[in-house]
Amino acid sequence: MPQVLKEEVRNSILNAAVKIFREKDYNKSSMNAIAVEAGISVGNIYRYFKNKEELFDVIVKDLAEKIMSVMDRCKCGESIDDVFILLKECISDFIDLYSTNEDVFIILIKATDQVKTKYNVEKAMTEYMSKSLNEIAKNFCRKNDMTDEDLENLCMTLSTSLTKGVNYIILSNGGVEDMKRRLFNYLDFMRIGFIENVKLH
Structure with a gap:
C-alpha cells in the first residue's frame, strides 16, 4: 500500500x-x-x-503535553493570592487550548477515570495544585498541630476537589466565554474560602 x-x-x-x-x-x-x-x-x-488504549494515547498526546507544559510554567505560589492568580493564568491558557482542540480536550477530560494512560492530566493537575497549596496549608497546620501526613492528605483532598470542579465546568454546556466566567467565579469562591479558613485558625 x-x-x-x-x-x-x-x-x-x-x-x-x-x-x-x-x-x-x-x-x-x-x-x-x-x-x-x-x-x-x-x-x-x-x-x-495495537488496541483502543494506544489509539486514545495517540489522539490525546499533543494536547496533553501542551496542558502539562502550561502547568510547568505556572509553578507554585507562595501565598493564597499567588496560587489563585497563577491558577487563573493556567485556566486562561487551558481555555485557549480548548478553543482550538475542543473535541480532544473533552475526550481527555472525560476519559481520565476510564483509561490507563500516561497522559492523565487530571492527576497531574491535582498534584500541581497540591504542591501549590502545601506551603499555604502549613500555616494552618502549625496552628492546629496537624501532622505532615494529615497535611499531605488535606492538600490532596482540596486539590482533587478543585480539579474536579474545574473539569465539571469545562464539560458543562455553554460557550468559551461562559466557561471562562464560570471558572474564574469558581476560583474566586474557592480562594475566599481558603483565606477565611486561614484567618479563622
Whole structure:
C-alpha cells in the first residue's frame, strides 16, 4: 500500500475515533464502531494501532503535553493570592487550548477515570495544585498541630476537589466565554474560602 494511502487510512481511523470517543465516551466506544465510522474493517485498524488504549494515547498526546507544559510554567505560589492568580493564568491558557482542540480536550477530560494512560492530566493537575497549596496549608497546620501526613492528605483532598470542579465546568454546556466566567467565579469562591479558613485558625 503506498505511503500516502497509509497516511489517509491512519488519519481516517484517528478522525473516526475522535468522533466516537466524543459521542460515546471511551468505555462505551468499540473498535468496531470506530471501524464502521472510518469505513474500514476492524482488522485494518489493528494494522495501525495495537488496541483502543494506544489509539486514545495517540489522539490525546499533543494536547496533553501542551496542558502539562502550561502547568510547568505556572509553578507554585507562595501565598493564597499567588496560587489563585497563577491558577487563573493556567485556566486562561487551558481555555485557549480548548478553543482550538475542543473535541480532544473533552475526550481527555472525560476519559481520565476510564483509561490507563500516561497522559492523565487530571492527576497531574491535582498534584500541581497540591504542591501549590502545601506551603499555604502549613500555616494552618502549625496552628492546629496537624501532622505532615494529615497535611499531605488535606492538600490532596482540596486539590482533587478543585480539579474536579474545574473539569465539571469545562464539560458543562455553554460557550468559551461562559466557561471562562464560570471558572474564574469558581476560583474566586474557592480562594475566599481558603483565606477565611486561614484567618479563622
